[in-house]
Amino acid sequence: MTDEGISAPDTHAVIDVETMASMSGLQYLEAMMRGDVPRMPIETTLGFQMVEAEEGRTVFESEPQVAHYNAIATVHAGYTATLLDSCMACAVLSTLPKGTGFTTMEFKISLLRPMTKDTGPVRAEGLIMSRGRRAATAEGRLTDKRGKLIAHATTTCLVFNF
Known part of the structure; x- marks a missing residue:
């Protein structure tokens, strides 16, 4: 709420399921990247964004910061997991027809090497x-600016109709 008692705009707007299903x-991913529909709130929270999407493939970019650190001054594994989960899940989403979630x-x-703010x-x-029809699998790779592999992952997703 602002001082005048009016609610501030929602900076974490989420698209409604009806719009997504259409x-x-x-x-949907292309509309997100163009800004025609809201981006995923987690992108703002962790400071990453989807930069490419085509059928069966998506790419996210980010730059690790001190804000992503764990107790031992390296980037928390949850940051890595979220980036990989996002790129793999969106790769699955990119193949789904209208009305499917x-x-x-x-x-x-698998975490292969640590990241810090100096990773770039x-x-x-x-x-x-x-x-x-009911399940999809995807793989993800997280690399640094030199193309060196930091972590890799696989996922299984349940596919359903809205």
Whole structure:
């Protein structure tokens, strides 16, 4: 609330399911990147953004900051997991027809090297591996600016109709 008692605008607006269901997954992701529909609030929270989307593939970019650190002054594994979960889940979403949704059922992550604020920009790329009527799998890779692999992951998602 502001001093005048009027609610401030919602900076974490989320698209409603009806609007999402009216588009294919790829159309929805493209609309997000253009700013026609709200972006994912987690992008603001953790400071990353989707920069590429095509059928079966999405890319997110971010730059690790001190705000992402854990107790031992390296980037928290949750930051890495969120980037990888996001790129893999959106790769799945990019293949879905209008009226179809999904949810992550499980994912596995392998952390290969630590990150700090000095790591610089990172890139999380998700690629679809398989999509059936009820389930989809994808893989993700997180790399630094030199293309060095920081972490990789796989996911299984449940596909459903709205």
